[in-house]
Amino acid sequence: KQEVTQIPAALSVPEGENLVLNCSFTDSAIYNLQWFRQDPGKGLTSLLLIQSSQREQTSGRLNASLDKSSGRSTLYIAASQPGDSATYLCAVSQPVSSNTGKLIFGQGTTLQVKP
Amino acid sequence: DAGVIQSPRHEVTEMGQEVTLRCKPISGHDYLFWYRQTMMRGLELLIYFNNNVPIDDSGMPEDRFSAKMPNASFSTLKIQPSEPRDSAVYFCASSFDPHTIYFGEGSWLTVV
Numbered sequence: 001k002q003e004v005t006q007i008p009a010a011l012s013v014p015e016g017e018n019l020v021l022n023c024s025f026t027d028s029a030i031y032n033l034q035w036f037r038q039d040p041g042k043g044l045t046s047l048l049l050i051q052s053s054q055r056e057q058t059s060g061r062l063n064a065s066l067d068k069s070s071g072r073s074t075l076y077i078a079a080s081q082p083g084d085s086a087t088y089l090c091a092v093s094q095p096v097s098s099n100t101g102k103l104i105f106g107q108g109t110t111l112q113v114k115p
Numbered sequence: 116d117a118g119v120i121q122s123p124r125h126e127v128t129e130m131g132q133e134v135t136l137r138c139k140p141i142s143g144h145d146y147l148f149w150y151r152q153t154m155m156r157g158l159e160l161l162i163y164f165n166n167n168v169p170i171d172d173s174g175m176p177e178d179r180f181s182a183k184m185p186n187a188s189f190s191t192l193k194i195q196p197s198e199p200r201d202s203a204v205y206f207c208a209s210s211f212d213p214h215t216i217y218f219g220e221g222s223w224l225t226v227v
Contacts, residue, residue, distance in 0.1 A: 041220075042220055042221075043219050043221055106157070
Protein backbone atom coordinates (compact mmCIF):
# COMPACT_ATOMS: atom_id res chain seq x y z
CA LYS A 1 0.00 0.00 0.00
CA GLN A 2 1.42 3.34 -1.05
CA GLU A 3 2.20 5.74 1.77
CA VAL A 4 3.40 9.31 1.39
CA THR A 5 5.23 11.12 4.16
CA GLN A 6 6.18 14.76 4.34
CA ILE A 7 8.81 16.22 6.60
CA PRO A 8 8.76 18.60 8.36
CA ALA A 9 5.11 19.02 9.32
CA ALA A 10 5.68 22.72 9.90
CA LEU A 11 8.41 25.17 9.04
CA SER A 12 8.97 28.82 9.89
CA VAL A 13 11.65 30.83 8.10
CA PRO A 14 12.59 34.47 7.68
CA GLU A 15 11.85 36.17 4.39
CA GLY A 16 14.50 35.70 1.74
CA GLU A 17 15.66 32.30 2.89
CA ASN A 18 15.94 29.35 0.51
CA LEU A 19 14.17 26.25 1.78
CA VAL A 20 13.53 22.62 0.98
CA LEU A 21 10.42 20.58 1.65
CA ASN A 22 10.69 16.81 1.63
CA CYS A 23 8.36 14.08 0.45
CA SER A 24 8.92 10.33 0.54
CA PHE A 25 6.82 7.47 -0.81
CA THR A 26 6.99 3.75 -0.18
CA ASP A 27 6.17 2.33 -3.62
CA SER A 28 8.38 3.55 -6.46
CA ALA A 29 5.90 2.37 -9.14
CA ILE A 30 4.28 5.76 -9.59
CA TYR A 31 2.89 7.47 -12.69
CA ASN A 32 3.76 10.97 -11.57
CA LEU A 33 4.26 13.16 -8.53
CA GLN A 34 2.67 16.52 -7.90
CA TRP A 35 3.21 19.32 -5.48
CA PHE A 36 0.17 21.33 -4.43
CA ARG A 37 -0.31 24.48 -2.46
CA GLN A 38 -3.25 24.98 -0.11
CA ASP A 39 -4.10 28.34 1.41
CA PRO A 40 -6.28 28.45 4.55
CA GLY A 41 -9.93 27.90 3.69
CA LYS A 42 -9.14 27.21 0.07
CA GLY A 43 -8.77 24.29 -2.27
CA LEU A 44 -5.55 22.88 -3.68
CA THR A 45 -3.61 24.48 -6.48
CA SER A 46 -1.19 22.37 -8.48
CA LEU A 47 2.31 23.86 -8.49
CA LEU A 48 4.46 21.33 -10.28
CA LEU A 49 3.95 17.92 -11.84
CA ILE A 50 6.84 15.54 -12.47
CA GLN A 51 6.28 12.55 -14.71
CA SER A 52 7.89 9.33 -13.53
CA SER A 53 10.44 9.53 -16.35
CA GLN A 54 11.54 13.04 -15.36
CA ARG A 55 13.99 14.14 -12.69
CA GLU A 56 12.84 17.68 -12.03
CA GLN A 57 10.50 20.50 -12.95
CA THR A 58 10.90 24.23 -12.45
CA SER A 59 8.43 27.08 -12.25
CA GLY A 60 9.73 30.48 -11.27
CA ARG A 61 11.25 30.26 -7.80
CA LEU A 62 10.08 26.67 -7.37
CA ASN A 63 12.03 23.58 -8.30
CA ALA A 64 10.83 20.05 -7.67
CA SER A 65 13.02 16.99 -8.00
CA LEU A 66 12.13 13.33 -8.16
CA ASP A 67 14.22 10.29 -7.34
CA LYS A 68 11.92 7.35 -7.98
CA SER A 69 14.40 4.68 -6.99
CA SER A 70 14.83 6.09 -3.51
CA GLY A 71 11.19 7.15 -3.21
CA ARG A 72 11.93 10.80 -2.61
CA SER A 73 10.98 14.21 -3.90
CA THR A 74 11.98 17.67 -2.79
CA LEU A 75 10.41 21.05 -3.37
CA TYR A 76 12.94 23.85 -3.35
CA ILE A 77 11.70 27.40 -2.83
CA ALA A 78 14.20 30.13 -3.56
CA ALA A 79 14.18 33.54 -1.92
CA SER A 80 11.05 32.86 0.11
CA GLN A 81 8.42 35.57 0.52
CA PRO A 82 5.57 36.04 3.02
CA GLY A 83 3.16 35.26 0.20
CA ASP A 84 4.63 31.75 0.06
CA SER A 85 3.08 31.01 3.45
CA ALA A 86 0.71 28.08 2.93
CA THR A 87 0.50 24.32 3.29
CA TYR A 88 2.37 22.37 0.64
CA LEU A 89 1.18 18.87 -0.20
CA CYS A 90 2.91 16.18 -2.14
CA ALA A 91 0.84 13.57 -3.98
CA VAL A 92 1.75 10.53 -6.04
CA SER A 93 -0.34 9.03 -8.78
CA GLN A 94 -0.60 5.30 -9.23
CA PRO A 95 0.50 3.76 -12.51
CA VAL A 96 -1.93 4.30 -15.37
CA SER A 97 -2.08 0.55 -15.89
CA SER A 98 -3.82 0.18 -12.58
CA ASN A 99 -6.51 2.62 -13.74
CA THR A 100 -7.23 3.60 -10.19
CA GLY A 101 -6.81 7.30 -10.84
CA LYS A 102 -5.92 7.77 -7.21
CA LEU A 103 -3.72 10.53 -5.90
CA ILE A 104 -2.17 9.53 -2.59
CA PHE A 105 -1.42 12.61 -0.53
CA GLY A 106 1.06 13.31 2.20
CA GLN A 107 -0.06 15.18 5.29
CA GLY A 108 1.55 18.39 4.11
CA THR A 109 4.12 20.86 5.35
CA THR A 110 2.77 24.14 6.71
CA LEU A 111 5.16 26.93 5.82
CA GLN A 112 5.29 30.34 7.46
CA VAL A 113 7.57 32.97 5.97
CA LYS A 114 8.09 35.86 8.36
CA PRO A 115 8.66 39.37 7.02
CA ASP B 116 -13.48 29.04 -16.93
CA ALA B 117 -15.03 29.33 -13.46
CA GLY B 118 -13.27 26.25 -12.15
CA VAL B 119 -14.82 23.51 -10.07
CA ILE B 120 -17.81 24.90 -8.18
CA GLN B 121 -18.94 23.42 -4.88
CA SER B 122 -21.91 24.17 -2.67
CA PRO B 123 -22.55 24.80 0.09
CA ARG B 124 -19.22 26.28 1.14
CA HIS B 125 -20.08 25.87 4.80
CA GLU B 126 -22.69 23.74 6.52
CA VAL B 127 -23.46 23.08 10.14
CA THR B 128 -25.98 20.34 10.81
CA GLU B 129 -27.21 18.23 13.65
CA MET B 130 -26.29 14.60 14.05
CA GLY B 131 -28.74 12.36 12.24
CA GLN B 132 -29.62 14.86 9.55
CA GLU B 133 -29.07 14.27 5.87
CA VAL B 134 -26.33 16.28 4.20
CA THR B 135 -26.03 16.83 0.46
CA LEU B 136 -22.92 18.36 -1.05
CA ARG B 137 -22.95 19.49 -4.66
CA CYS B 138 -20.33 19.86 -7.34
CA LYS B 139 -20.16 21.30 -10.83
CA PRO B 140 -16.98 20.15 -12.61
CA ILE B 141 -15.07 22.09 -15.23
CA SER B 142 -16.78 21.78 -18.57
CA GLY B 143 -15.26 19.08 -20.74
CA HIS B 144 -13.60 17.20 -17.91
CA ASP B 145 -14.35 13.49 -18.01
CA TYR B 146 -13.21 12.68 -14.48
CA LEU B 147 -14.77 13.82 -11.21
CA PHE B 148 -13.36 13.10 -7.77
CA TRP B 149 -14.64 13.49 -4.23
CA TYR B 150 -12.00 13.88 -1.51
CA ARG B 151 -12.30 14.36 2.23
CA GLN B 152 -9.75 16.24 4.31
CA THR B 153 -9.39 15.93 8.07
CA MET B 154 -6.60 16.83 10.45
CA MET B 155 -6.14 13.21 11.48
CA ARG B 156 -6.21 11.50 8.09
CA GLY B 157 -5.28 14.25 5.66
CA LEU B 158 -6.73 14.07 2.15
CA GLU B 159 -8.46 10.85 1.20
CA LEU B 160 -10.13 9.91 -2.06
CA LEU B 161 -13.71 8.82 -1.45
CA ILE B 162 -14.88 8.06 -4.98
CA TYR B 163 -14.24 9.02 -8.56
CA PHE B 164 -16.26 8.95 -11.75
CA ASN B 165 -15.28 8.67 -15.39
CA ASN B 166 -17.89 9.75 -17.94
CA ASN B 167 -20.48 9.85 -15.14
CA VAL B 168 -19.80 6.22 -14.14
CA PRO B 169 -18.37 5.43 -10.69
CA ILE B 170 -14.98 3.79 -11.19
CA ASP B 171 -13.57 3.40 -7.70
CA ASP B 172 -15.63 3.85 -4.56
CA SER B 173 -13.34 1.92 -2.26
CA GLY B 174 -12.70 5.05 -0.22
CA MET B 175 -16.33 5.60 0.71
CA PRO B 176 -16.28 5.03 4.46
CA GLU B 177 -19.60 3.26 4.91
CA ASP B 178 -23.12 2.87 3.66
CA ARG B 179 -24.12 6.22 5.06
CA PHE B 180 -22.19 7.81 2.21
CA SER B 181 -23.42 7.81 -1.37
CA ALA B 182 -22.40 9.70 -4.49
CA LYS B 183 -24.12 10.23 -7.80
CA MET B 184 -23.32 11.86 -11.09
CA PRO B 185 -26.54 12.11 -13.09
CA ASN B 186 -24.89 14.09 -15.89
CA ALA B 187 -21.54 15.49 -16.96
CA SER B 188 -22.05 18.80 -15.19
CA PHE B 189 -23.30 17.78 -11.76
CA SER B 190 -22.47 15.45 -8.89
CA THR B 191 -23.69 15.01 -5.34
CA LEU B 192 -22.22 13.46 -2.24
CA LYS B 193 -24.81 12.53 0.33
CA ILE B 194 -24.40 11.54 3.97
CA GLN B 195 -27.42 10.01 5.67
CA PRO B 196 -27.54 9.98 8.62
CA SER B 197 -24.68 12.33 9.44
CA GLU B 198 -22.45 11.82 12.49
CA PRO B 199 -20.00 14.15 14.26
CA ARG B 200 -17.06 12.14 12.92
CA ASP B 201 -18.12 13.14 9.40
CA SER B 202 -17.04 16.71 10.15
CA ALA B 203 -14.40 17.54 7.54
CA VAL B 204 -13.74 19.50 4.40
CA TYR B 205 -15.09 17.75 1.34
CA PHE B 206 -13.39 18.59 -1.93
CA CYS B 207 -14.63 17.95 -5.41
CA ALA B 208 -12.11 17.89 -8.25
CA SER B 209 -12.25 17.29 -11.97
CA SER B 210 -9.82 16.47 -14.74
CA PHE B 211 -9.21 15.53 -18.36
CA ASP B 212 -7.29 12.52 -17.10
CA PRO B 213 -7.02 10.78 -13.74
CA HIS B 214 -3.59 12.12 -12.91
CA THR B 215 -3.86 15.91 -13.25
CA ILE B 216 -6.77 17.31 -11.36
CA TYR B 217 -8.30 20.67 -10.46
CA PHE B 218 -9.82 21.15 -7.05
CA GLY B 219 -12.82 23.15 -5.94
CA GLU B 220 -12.61 25.28 -2.82
CA GLY B 221 -14.30 22.69 -0.64
CA SER B 222 -17.41 22.29 1.46
CA TRP B 223 -16.73 22.71 5.18
CA LEU B 224 -19.06 20.39 7.08
CA THR B 225 -19.61 20.47 10.82
CA VAL B 226 -21.92 17.90 12.38
CA VAL B 227 -22.87 18.70 15.97
